[in-house]
Amino acid sequence: MALLEIENLVVEFQTTTGMFRAVDGVSLKVHEREVLAIVGESGSGKSVSMLAVMGLLPWTAKVTADKMTFNGRDLLKLSDAERRKIVGKDIAMIFQEPIASLNPCYTVGFQIEEVLRFHLGMGRSQRRARAIELLKAVGIPNPAERLDSFPHQMSGGQCQRVMIAMAIACNPKLLIADEPTTALDVTIQKQILDLLVKLQDEHGMGMIMITHNMGVVAETADRVVVQYKGRKMEEADVLSLFENPRSNYTKALLSALPDNATGDRLPTIADYFKDGSEIAGAAVS
Ligand SMILES: Nc1ncnc2c1ncn2[C@@H]1O[C@H](COP(=O)(O)OP(=O)(O)OP(=O)(O)O)[C@@H](O)[C@H]1O
Numbered sequence: 001m002a003l004l005e006i007e008n009l010v011v012e013f014q015t016t017t018g019m020f021r022a023v024d025g026v027s028l029k030v031h032e033r034e035v036l037a038i039v040g041e042s043g044s045g046k047s048v049s050m051l052a053v054m055g056l057l058p059w060t061a062k063v064t065a066d067k068m069t070f071n072g073r074d075l076l077k078l079s080d081a082e083r084r085k086i087v088g089k090d091i092a093m094i095f096q097e098p099i100a101s102l103n104p105c106y107t108v109g110f111q112i113e114e115v116l117r118f119h120l121g122m123g124r125s126q127r128r129a130r131a132i133e134l135l136k137a138v139g140i141p142n143p144a145e146r147l148d149s150f151p152h153q154m155s156g157g158q159c160q161r162v163m164i165a166m167a168i169a170c171n172p173k174l175l176i177a178d179e180p181t182t183a184l185d186v187t188i189q190k191q192i193l194d195l196l197v198k199l200q201d202e203h204g205m206g207m208i209m210i211t212h213n214m215g216v217v218a219e220t221a222d223r224v225v226v227q228y229k230g231r232k233m234e235e236a237d238v239l240s241l242f243e244n245p246r247s248n249y250t251k252a253l254l255s256a257l258p259d260n261a262t263g264d265r266l267p268t269i270a271d272y273f274k275d276g277s278e279i280a281g282a283a284v285s
């Protein structure tokens with residue numbers, strides 16, 4: 001049985017000009033120990049589809065699906081109380097903006113310990129010990145002292161490490177990482193990706209890696225879903241995707257990689273479709 005199974009997910013937002021469909025019939029599965037990358041340009045519905053899984057969309061969102069299960073449990077039928085027991089514990093998410101996701105008013109130690117208190121009911125000294133262990137696991141030096149730091153006293157890379165520590169605090173079965181490296185310096189990006197892959201392997205987690213970067217896909221994923229304008233364009237294992245992309249949109253994404261650049265500038269997706277051909281022509285369900 002797959003860890004996460006989604007069939008025909010549709011998310012629509014109520015707007016002043018009517019309903020806007022941000023996710024338009026996406027289906028996907030993630031198995032235990034598997035890394036699934038969801039790739040696609042800005043606005044293709046990557047974050048919205050995963051926020052729907054987490055139940056974290058605002059009330060203006062209408063979420064429907066033929067199926068949305070985690071470990072066989074129907075996520076669409078959970079009560080708020082049942083959802084709170086699963087989300088942040090068995091399914092954890094690293095959000096797209098690490099600094100905005102940490103609370104500036106509390107120390108990082110407090111924020112990590114709060115996860116441990118809420119989900120695992122740990123006592124004070126046990127929490128502190130586990131928080132130190134977690135900061136150590138994500139590569140923060142002097143973890144015991146750093147627990148007393150506020151987010152603004154840490155670098156972007158360190159904040160991202162803290163977010164990862166919070167996400168893995170309860171040993172989740174599924175970790176959703178939403179563009180975990182985009183906000184970071186290039187030199188730090190590789191370290192964070194390596195850390196995530198190492199933790200995923202050590203803990204045997206399933207992982208969803210959301211990115212618009214084919215380089216990140218190549219480094220991390222077993223399987224890939226390519227999304228465009230809320231629809232799934234293609235799904236393949238990572239080798240087949242790079243060697244034999246089927247949809248025009250995937251070909252365009254690959255052609256924008258630095259290795260494929262000719263001349264003094266990188267081609268863009270718009271260059272690739274200069275002839276006006278329809279990108280979305282080859283959507284698959
Ligand atoms: N709360 C909301 N209300 C209305 N529209 C929204 C809301 N949240 C997202 N959208 C729209 O849904 C679409 C998909 O957004 P989403 O954030 O999932 O894109 P994304 O693929 O994650 O992009 P990025 O790579 O920039 O993070 C976008 O057009 C976005 O403007």
Ligand SMILES: [Mg+2]
Nearest residue numbers: 046047048096
């Ligand atoms: Mg996003």
